[in-house]
Amino acid sequence: MDQGTRGELISRLAEAIRSVTTAHPLRVAIDGPPAAGKTTLADELAVVLREQNRDVIRATIDDFLFPRAQRYRRGQYSAEGCYFDAHDHAALCWVLLDPLGPGGDRKFQHAVYDRDTDTPSSPPATTAPADAVLLFDGVFLLRPELIDRWDLRIFVSVPFDKTVDRARDRGTALAGSTADTAEIERSWRNRYIPSQRLYFATARPTEHADVIVYNDRLQRPTLEVRPHSSIHRM
Numbered sequence: 001m002d003q004g005t006r007g008e009l010i011s012r013l014a015e016a017i018r019s020v021t022t023a024h025p026l027r028v029a030i031d032g033p034p035a036a037g038k039t040t041l042a043d044e045l046a047v048v049l050r051e052q053n054r055d056v057i058r059a060t061i062d063d064f065l066f067p068r069a070q071r072y073r074r075g076q077y078s079a080e081g082c083y084f085d086a087h088d089h090a091a092l093c094w095v096l097l098d099p100l101g102p103g104g105d106r107k108f109q110h111a112v113y114d115r116d117t118d119t120p121s122s123p124p125a126t127t128a129p130a131d132a133v134l135l136f137d138g139v140f141l142l143r144p145e146l147i148d149r150w151d152l153r154i155f156v157s158v159p160f161d162k163t164v165d166r167a168r169d170r171g172t173a174l175a176g177s178t179a180d181t182a183e184i185e186r187s188w189r190n191r192y193i194p195s196q197r198l199y200f201a202t203a204r205p206t207e208h209a210d211v212i213v214y215n216d217r218l219q220r221p222t223l224e225v226r227p228h229s230s231i232h233r234m
Contacts, residue, residue: 006044009213009221013041013154014048016211016225017133020152025057025100025132027149031141031205032156033196034188035163035170037215038137041156046135055129057100061138063111064092068118077187079194087138088112089145097149100134139196142205155209158216160196164188 020026030042046056065071066088074081095109106128114121142153167188168181199205206212210229214222
């Protein structure tokens with residue numbers, strides 16, 4: 001495993017992306033538990049790739065949620081509901097991953113749902129260049145329904161207890177003294193962490209990842225290229 005500064009990590013991930021050659025846009029999964037730092041990592045990586053003149057498509061699993069009533073039909077704190085009922089994987093494949101994959105026409109949509117209004121979203125279709133890079137962050141991305149749709153699989157690993165701390169801090173930063181930290185902790189302890197344990201038990205995501213980023217120390221992350229990966233050693 002390689003340890004370095006955060007900037008060095010992003011550079012190594014950009015190099016990993018350059019090392020993967022496809023005849024279609026490169027579809028990169030950035031998976032990991034909630035509050036692991038996936039979105040921040042994807043955004044930082046997008047900046048570097050764009051500076052290298054790569055066309056980057058940024059998208060997130062939060063824009064492929066089912067409506068709230070379906071997500072919580074088993075209950076607000078159901079781990080099974082979080083894992084099985086939250087995300088529209090069929091739509092994700094239909095409008096984004098398959099069009100960008102082998103044999104696709106590269107005409108894609110980056111979203112099907114608006115979380116703020118809890119309503120469907122239908123942004124206009126866009127045609128991606130053949131050498132574009134999709135950076136897609138979210139939870140449960142290496143499950144069986146999606147595993148073969150990715151050309152590069154990155155897993156951001158953080159101890160579950162640390163994700164609770166980060167979620168609590170994030171809630172306080174966003175809402176100040178009005179943040180319901182007890183509710184945040186309850187959601188993490190009862191829904192999000194148990195759903196991740198279910199994911200690990202059934203899909204074994206770290207076994208399928210090409211790269212694991214150990215992100216418990218944000219400024220000194222550690223990077224591991226998995227032995228089965230086709231990525232050139234960095």
